[in-house]
Amino acid sequence: MAQAESGYYVPHGSNWPIIGSVGLTSLVIGIALYLEGMGLGLWVMGAGGALLIYMVWGWFADVIRESVGGLYSAQVDRSLRWGMIWFIFSEIMFFGAFFGALFYARFLSVPWLGGEDPATSRVLWDSALLAWPTAGPGNLGLDWKPMGPWPLPTINTLILLTSGVTLTVAHHALKENNRRRLITFMWMTIALGLAFICLQAYEYYEAYAHLNLRLDTGIYGSTFFMLTGFHGVHVLLGTIMLIVITLRCMKGHFEADSHFGYEATAWYWHFVDVVWLGLYVFVYIM
Structure with missing residues (x-):
């Protein structure tokens, strides 16, 4: 596993931050709706949680590929x-x-x-x-x-x-x-x-x-x-x-x-x- 000689690797064009933000916002809104007794809250909370899991899985997979690929100095x-x-x-x-x-x-x-x-x-x-x-x-x-x-x-x-x-x-x-x-x-x-x-x-x-x-x-x-x-x-x-x-x-x-x-x-x-x-x-x- 080779390592980059110098410089600081910066990924470009990553969609994970915005996906994580949407997921976290949906999760919080869903929790608030659920606490208010609204049936929609569970669906919104579930969708937000699923987005967060998808973001964590995909983002960490990218980090692992970058590390194994020797992009980190x-x-x-x-x-x-x-x-x-x-x-x-x-x-x-x-x-x-x-x-x-x-x-x-x-x-x-x-x-x-x-x-x-x-x-x-x-x-x-x-x-x-x-x-x-x-x-x-x-x-x-x-x-x-x-x-x-x-x-x-x-x-x-x-x-x-x-x-x-x-x-x-x-x-x-x-x-x-x-x-x-x-x-x-x-x-x-x-x-x-x-x-x-x-x-x-x-x-x-x-x-x-x-x-x-x-x-x-x-x-x-x-x-x-x-x-x-x-x-x-x-x-x-x-x-x-x-x-x-x-x-x-x-x-x-x-x-x-x-x-x-x-x-x-x-x-x-x-x-x-x-x-x-x-x-x-x-x-x-x-």
Whole structure:
């Protein structure tokens, strides 16, 4: 796979940006129509989602062809790396906002509403003392249970940590040009990612069916599902990325000294692992 010597490759005549804009606009309009109770909303939302999938598929296929064709120079490689770094930084800020909401509710809002003076709390909330985990003063007396760390969250933690190890082994195999080990450990990583998603789906079933823990279970329910749900979406996206990269590995698209597409996916997956460790500590244990 040859690489351009110099210059910066700029594609011309690409229709993907306008297709993506139309798809995204249609998706948002469809969601708004659906929330207003209009039957047309589902059709518009579906058409917008289909356009976005078509855009992502086609645009990424073009990028892969350009990369394999040797159209990217060292400068393009550097800009792609910086682009991925800034993307992961934006993801850190994304989850940081949600962790901030959890910390505010737990360490500031709930203690303030509970009142430092028990007598004050009795006056405000009819003798009920607020302490984390809580559904909030509006749901006092609600019969529900918080999600504990055992067994599903702990098992999922071990699964994600193991997937980080298998991905690292696969990365070293790529650097050593050991294709068999590379592909084997990549599929192992994908299997672990799918196992995590399945177990989290079962965890949500347990929460709704047996713990009466729902998205509307006050502040605890909203922060729990907000953090774990968005993380689950990221695991799903990361698994899709791993599948694409593995298929590219099987086609021989990456070389031992030139494989940023692989590295970018590995960065993203390790980021997802680190976020889960934070979730496991602050949501399930503390």
